[in-house]
Amino acid sequence: MREAYLVGAGQTAYGAFPNESYRSLFRTAFEAATNSVPKGLEAAEIDEAFVGTLGVGGRQLGLSGPAVTEHVGLDGIPCTRVENACAASGFAVRQAVQAVKSGMADVVLAGGFEVMSDTSSDATKYWLGVSGETEWERLSGTTFSGVYAQMASVHMETYGTTREQLSRVAVKNHANGSKNPHAQLGFECSLEDAQSAPVVADPLTLYHCCPTSDGAACALVVSEDVVDEYTDEPIRVAGVGAGSDDVGLFQRDTYAGVPASQRAAEQAYEMAGIGPNEVDVAEVHDCFAIAELLAYEDLGFCEKGKAGGFIESGATELDGTVPVNTSGGLKSKGHPIGATGAGQVVEAFKQLSGTAGDRQVDAPVYGLTHNVGGSGGAAVVHIFERETAVSAR
Amino acid sequence: MTAITAVGAYAPRFRITAEAFEEAWGQFQAAGITEKAVPAADEDPLTMAYEAASRALEAADLESERIDWLGVASSCPPTAEEDLTARLGAMLALRSDATFHLFSGSTRAGTRALWAGVDALEGDSAVALVVAADAPRGDPDDAIDHAAGAGAAAFVLESDGPAPIVDRAEYTAVYPGTRFRNTGDAETQGPGVTQYDRQAFTETIAGAVADLECDLEPDAAAIQAPNGSLPYRASGAAGIGTETIRAGATVHELGDLGAASVPVSLASSLAAGHECVLAVSHGSGAGADAFVVDLEREVPSATALDGDGTLSYVEYLRQRGVVTTGPPAGGGAYVSIPTWRRSLPQRYRLEAGRCPDCGALAFPPDGACRDCNSLAEYEPLELSGAGTVEAVTTISQGGAPPEFAEQQAQSGEYAAAIVALETDDGEQAVSVPAMGTGADHGSFGVGDRVETTIRRVYTQEGVTRYGFKIRPAE
Numbered sequence: 038m039r040e041a042y043l044v045g046a047g048q049t050a051y052g053a054f055p056n057e058s059y060r061s062l063f064r065t066a067f068e069a070a071t072n073s074v075p076k077g078l079e080a081a082e083i084d085e086a087f088v089g090t091l092g093v094g095g096r097q098l099g100l101s102g103p104a105v106t107e108h109v110g111l112d113g114i115p116c117t118r119v120e121n122a123c124a125a126s127g128f129a130v131r132q133a134v135q136a137v138k139s140g141m142a143d144v145v146l147a148g149g150f151e152v153m154s155d156t157s158s159d160a161t162k163y164w165l166g167v168s169g170e171t172e173w174e175r176l177s178g179t180t181f182s183g184v185y186a187q188m189a190s191v192h193m194e195t196y197g198t199t200r201e202q203l204s205r206v207a208v209k210n211h212a213n214g215s216k217n218p219h220a221q222l223g224f225e226c227s228l229e230d231a232q233s234a235p236v237v238a239d240p241l242t243l244y245h246c247c248p249t250s251d252g253a254a255c256a257l258v259v260s261e262d263v264v265d266e267y268t269d270e271p272i273r274v275a276g277v278g279a280g281s282d283d284v285g286l287f288q289r290d291t292y293a294g295v296p297a298s299q300r301a302a303e304q305a306y307e308m309a310g311i312g313p314n315e316v317d318v319a320e321v322h323d324c325f326a327i328a329e330l331l332a333y334e335d336l337g338f339c340e341k342g343k344a345g346g347f348i349e350s351g352a353t354e355l356d357g358t359v360p361v362n363t364s365g366g367l368k369s370k371g372h373p374i375g376a377t378g379a380g381q382v383v384e385a386f387k388q389l390s391g392t393a394g395d396r397q398v399d400a401p402v403y404g405l406t407h408n409v410g411g412s413g414g415a416a417v418v419h420i421f422e423r424e425t426a427v428s429a430r
Numbered sequence: 431m432t433a434i435t436a437v438g439a440y441a442p443r444f445r446i447t448a449e450a451f452e453e454a455w456g457q458f459q460a461a462g463i464t465e466k467a468v469p470a471a472d473e474d475p476l477t478m479a480y481e482a483a484s485r486a487l488e489a490a491d492l493e494s495e496r497i498d499w500l501g502v503a504s505s506c507p508p509t510a511e512e513d514l515t516a517r518l519g520a521m522l523a524l525r526s527d528a529t530f531h532l533f534s535g536s537t538r539a540g541t542r543a544l545w546a547g548v549d550a551l552e553g554d555s556a557v558a559l560v561v562a563a564d565a566p567r568g569d570p571d572d573a574i575d576h577a578a579g580a581g582a583a584a585f586v587l588e589s590d591g592p593a594p595i596v597d598r599a600e601y602t603a604v605y606p607g608t609r610f611r612n613t614g615d616a617e618t619q620g621p622g623v624t625q626y627d628r629q630a631f632t633e634t635i636a637g638a639v640a641d642l643e644c645d646l647e648p649d650a651a652a653i654q655a656p657n658g659s660l661p662y663r664a665s666g667a668a669g670i671g672t673e674t675i676r677a678g679a680t681v682h683e684l685g686d687l688g689a690a691s692v693p694v695s696l697a698s699s700l701a702a703g704h705e706c707v708l709a710v711s712h713g714s715g716a717g718a719d720a721f722v723v724d725l726e727r728e729v730p731s732a733t734a735l736d737g738d739g740t741l742s743y744v745e746y747l748r749q750r751g752v753v754t755t756g757p758p759a760g761g762g763a764y765v766s767i768p769t770w771r772r773s774l775p776q777r778y779r780l781e782a783g784r785c786p787d788c789g790a791l792a793f794p795p796d797g798a799c800r801d802c803n804s805l806a807e808y809e810p811l812e813l814s815g816a817g818t819v820e821a822v823t824t825i826s827q828g829g830a831p832p833e834f835a836e837q838q839a840q841s842g843e844y845a846a847a848i849v850a851l852e853t854d855d856g857e858q859a860v861s862v863p864a865m866g867t868g869a870d871h872g873s874f875g876v877g878d879r880v881e882t883t884i885r886r887v888y889t890q891e892g893v894t895r896y897g898f899k900i901r902p903a904e
Contacts, residue, residue: 159758159832166763166831170863172773173794175763176887176897177863178846179823180831186823187848194876238846239824287848287861288800292821 040261041137041274043421045074046386048254048379051221051371053154059096062253063088063105063150066376070146070255073386075268078257080109084142086116087132089125089149090375093164094156105150105253122168123324125149126254127378127408127417133258134274134419143263148255149380151373161249168411170285179238182246184286184412185325186238191292192327193240195342200240202345204231206326207244207368209354214365216395221250221371245326250371254380269425272389275311275403276420278304284414293342295328295413298335302407305418306337309403313337316359316420317401318388320381322409323366332407333361336418355396363388363396378408382419389423432551433591434723437731438486439697440478441581441684443868444468445737446746451576454743460577462658466685468741469565469580471749471840472867472885475504476514476896478690479563480521480884482582482697485732486559487522490586494523497586499550499558501543503533505689505713506566508894510613517896518561521778521884529555537609537654538713539689540564540583545719547587548595558587564688568617570752574609575617577657579685581735583693592727593700597644601637602717605630609656609714620714628663631656634718635710636667644722648674650704652695654712655681668710678707684735689713694735696723701731739870754839762833762890770895777897778884780815780851782860783808791860793851813851813860815882816903820861822847824871833888845874849900851882868901879903 047069049062057065071078088102097104102118119129126149133147153161166180174184192198208228214220231244257267264271280300283289290296306312313336321336323329330344338359339347347353353361364370364384367377385404387393404421447465451458460466469478479502487494502515515530524530531546533539540562547558563582568574587595608627609620620627635653639646651674653661658681662672678699680687687694692711699707700723709721747753775781776794783795786809790801795808825846830838838844845866850859866874867885874880880900887897 157759159835162830162835163762163832171763172765172769174863175831176765176833178825178830178834178844178865179863180829182829183823183825183846187821187846190823190876191821236824236826237829238826241823283800285863286821287863290800292848 038138039140041134041258042261042264043272043274043382043386044257044259044264044267045070045078046256046383047073048219048376048383049252050219051250051252051373054251055155057251059150059152060105060108062251063148064109066148066253066255067109070257074257075270076266078267080111083111083114083144083146085114085136086111086146086148087119087129088116089119089129089378090151091120091122091125091168093151093153093374096152111146121415122410123374124378124408124410124415124417125375127381127406128279128415130256130379130382130419131277131279131417134277137258137260143260145258146255147258147379148253149375149378150253151375152251153249153373154251174285174287181412182238182241182325185327186241187286188292188331189240189327192330195293196345198330198345201228201232202330202348203240203245203326204228205348206323206329207231210323210362210366210368213355213363213396214369217365217370220365220369221248222369223365241325247324247367247372250373252371252373252376252380254376254383256379256382256386270390271424272386273422273424274419275422276305276309278302278308279417281415282413284411286412289413295331295335295409295416297413297416298332298407298409301416301418302336305420309420309422311403311420315403316405317403318363318398319359319361319405319407320364320366320384321361321407323362323368324372328409329361329366336405336407355398360398363393363398378417381406381408385421389421431594431596432548432587432589433595434585434593434700434729435588435591436486436490436492436586437697437700437729438482438489438584439582439694439733439735440481440485441467441735442469442473443738444470444741444749445739446741446743450743455571458576459573460657462682463577463685464682466579467581467737468746468749470867471751471837474508474886475506475563475565476508476517477885478580478582479518479561482563482584483518483522483559483561485734486584486586489730489732492586495525496557497524497528497559499529499547499555500524501531501533501547501558501560503539503543503562503689504564505534505537505539506564507534520774523779536713536715537688537691538711538717538719540693541709541711541719541721544585544693544721545598545600548598551587551589556588560585560587562690562693564690566618566686566688567750568619570747572619573622574620577686579687581684581687581690581694583690583697585697593723593725593729595721596724597642597722599638599641599720600717601634601641603633603637605716608716630716631660631712632664632667634712634716635664638710638718638720639668642720642722646708646722648706648708650678650699650707651675652678652692652699652707652709654710655679655691656686658682668708670708677704698733698735700725700729701733703728748840751840754836757836757889758832763831765890767891767893780813780882780898781810782813784811791858793860793862811853814854817849817851817859817880819874819876819878819880820848820850822874822876833890837888843871845871847874847900849880864898864900866901867899873902
């Protein structure tokens, strides 16, 4: 199969934007992505598009892909909407890579969007739960904060993980997000703030939960045949992995881990020919603080059950051995559901192309993104590799 | 002669005291009641009927297929139209060809059901189940609401047994306007014409008792108790002493139990071992039923009438939904009515499936086996209802999904857990998500033992859906 390359990626700021529509947000992300391509890329050069969105609010549930690609002038090209809950655009990126590797397309747009801030609080709670298992899990009174809190209860009971360790995820990600102009909650938070915040679903406090967000993100994936037309500093899609699992947590083999993430990571590492130790920077799916700790274990950054100590060691801070969620993560940067997976790729692109500003990690070669749908019904992992030495910009 | 062969009784765990009402209102309008039972937000006469009936069946050690007659009574059933006996029958796994009757219309409904049950036994029936459950409501500033309690009782009737019903009589006299609930109203009302109301009460009771033929020497009396003082006014009319009435009374601790008033008093008197019990109901309209039950030997019984948690008056108003605004706009998780019905074997009776290929359990028994991915037809089996908490959280106030927002506004934080529910032999278990009920949310921890019961889950498209929840194991 041919190689696929990431030549550009861009996003809107994440936040609440009453003056923007999902179309205008997508346009901003699309222009940011095309503008990020070192040698430039015109809309007319794009062969195909994959767009991820859950459809929060129900504003355009059908044909929501073409609704945005036609809006930005991708006139007539095939567009497919990808829906895998919070992993929608992570899977859209995977579809783009497949299209390129298969030889059916040379230049593919993968994007995502969501508008979550313009519905009533009750309607928002409805939408936030639609990707949980509806008939049994949801009707036991849970939304995702509840389901992830259940996962936390098991991790704490089994491995002695503490609430303070959960809080350290918030402290780290807010510190990173404060250096990201696109972050929705770009302020620092103290351990005391995170510990003393109101409890949402025990043991998770408000600071252990990501916000609801508006936003869009886009990535551009091209084939080895055309990559030279767009960049002299190619970033290769070295590994892709994905997996699924039962939608309801209660139906799974374990509650203290996300088997779909483990499957996705295993495939991605094998395809990239690297191990977890070689990852230089990672964006992981931290919708709740426990989710980041589970990701450390599922992605192999630390041993099973050791994630609490791993965050305490500082290994995942900006200057650590494997900086995680340098963008601020879902926690601080924000979580516009359908945009999140593509937004993680934006951060990987910035880190690998040396354009991450104050939060730039020192000369990373391998960047990993990890995007989870629901509580683990779907997961997708990408590993990107910078093929040349990073140039000073 | 028809006999009571087992009894069950249930009252909600919440209590509110007369003092709490006095503090809120400057007075308490229900004389003789010191505290009363308050149904939780997820309880209603149907769930209480299940609690009492399942206890009676357990006490009787009776296979539910043997019951051929069911009578269910409530003056305030949760639906004004729609027969709830089919739901209760499904919850208890009764046979579809059994006779099902619903009794309502007045607080006499409980003894009307008992009456009809005796008739059935004198006819073709072999085993009858009589269940009375009630939770009256009045306007908050009205004596009916001050007195209103909640409770349920259930009796298994057979042609022979430890507590024969040795005599019965009935009496009707027209007395409009003592206590009524007009069509469409949620609250029961009464103009409170004191002497008139008392006359209706005593005349009907005296009339029923006068028609009894047996020699009366009861050591306990179960007299209709709209409040804590009225039953004693029937002392002369019924020809019994106030001590006998006191011996059978439950009103002082549970409040006005409506159609379950006499049944709960009768059940607790039999469970306490009283040797002769006179049970006399009164229903507005008006009429009365009188029964004499002799206790020849101990009756198998299972009663759960104790309180566990005292509410403030504000909490009382919240639990009853008086100060909450109902379900929010914006919709909730949509489960269609046919979809819900298909899941009733699981919601009501914990029907799981065993994979014929690998033996693993599945709940719900649907789709490929989680262990071996076989799509073979599951072998159905019912789980025991006992289990262990595997994962749990407490959903803080405001954190509930919208379909549970009203319940949370009423009853506050709740536990949401995954529990491993076991087979009867305890050899296998299957994981199931379940909401905690019947105890403080903090009473559910990983590793704790729990049991299932049936409660209101939520209401969508006007249809209240009932299903299992978990509570700490008794």
